[in-house]
Amino acid sequence: MQLTLELDIPRLPKPIHHTDKIMLIGSCFTENMSERLMSSKFSVLSNPHGILFNPLSVADSLESYINNKEYRKDDLFHLNELWNSWDHHTRFSHTDADMALHGINQSQGAAAGFIREADWVIITLGSAFQYYLVESGKPVANNHRAPAQWFEKRLLEINTIKATLTHTLQKLVDVNPDIQILFTISPVRHIRDGVVDNNRSKARLIEAVHNLCNDFEQANYFPAYELIIDILRDYRYYDIDFVHPNYLATSFVWEQFVKACVTEQAQHSMKLVQDIATAKSHRTRFPDTDAHRKFKASYLQKVKDIKQQFPFLDMEEELRYFSE
DSSP states (O other): OOOSSOHHHHHSOBBOOOTTTEEEEHHHHHHHHHHHHHHHTOOOEEEEEEOOHHHHHHHHHHHHTTTOOOOOOEEEEEEETTTTTTTGGGGBBBBBBBHHHHHHHHHHHHHHHHHHSSSSSEEEOOOSEEEEETTOOOOEETTOOOGGGGGEEEOOOHHHHOOOOOOOOHHHHOOOOEEEEEEEOOOOOOOGGGHHHHHHHHHHHHHHHHHHHHHHHEEEEEEEHIIIIIIIIIIGGGGSSSSOOOOHHHHHHHHHHHHHBBBBHHOOOOOOOOEEHHHHHOOOOOOTTTHHHHHHHHHHHHHHHHHHOOTSOOOOHHHHHOOO
16 A cells, blocks of 8 residues: 655766765755764765855855855854854854854865865755845844844745856856755745745745756756655654654655665665664673673774775774774
């Protein structure tokens, strides 16, 4: 008995290799995928600006890496006893302006170098709603709990989204001609916008992204949004807030991502790495027994075998752990 629709996800023309460098940018769904990629020993740089939801902020962050932008103190503002940047997530905020700038520019430098060598940039868009400062008209990435009257909220037009990202992607391809681009739309509902407006927002992102994939041969689409909304279609796959997909749902999306987007060789090495990770997370009550020593010795040999077979994998932490 078939209980769900089937979604045929075509494999990427150039699947992701384990040796590829991957930059991920976008919503909180990006964070989940980044963690899974990192635990599978991929080379990943995730959200150098922090979590970003709207396409203008994503485009601005990418261009800042391309242009190797350095932020100055007059790019910051002081609110609620913290120095903040309208372009960055609150994770960069600090009570000391110099420390806030140091964190921002350190991340900028790492991203500027990484994006020139990256094989992939994975962009997850969350919302087509954009907030602008009333006083200056500047688009912001994060409101930092500033008063609501400081902002004007607008639903971006499809043409605006497409034009902005077209300009950015062209600059990206100019600086890194071999880069591949993978778009996803976050399945996280922005329920504060209301159910109707959330759907309008997602629809505009989807249409704009598919237009971009038609225009850029380097650009591809992975249907994370459709897997949650159209295939799973049940609140049992959401957390208690009915907004964020739960562990079961994100695991399902991850499995589909691996099948469609990762080379078969990398899938094989990922299984070996996962076996080692499971063993490493095991906590015994009796670490001084011969049984536990044999357990660690057997996995130490497995790690060495993986290193010999896949020398590009960083297994130093696992080697230290099982050698102790």
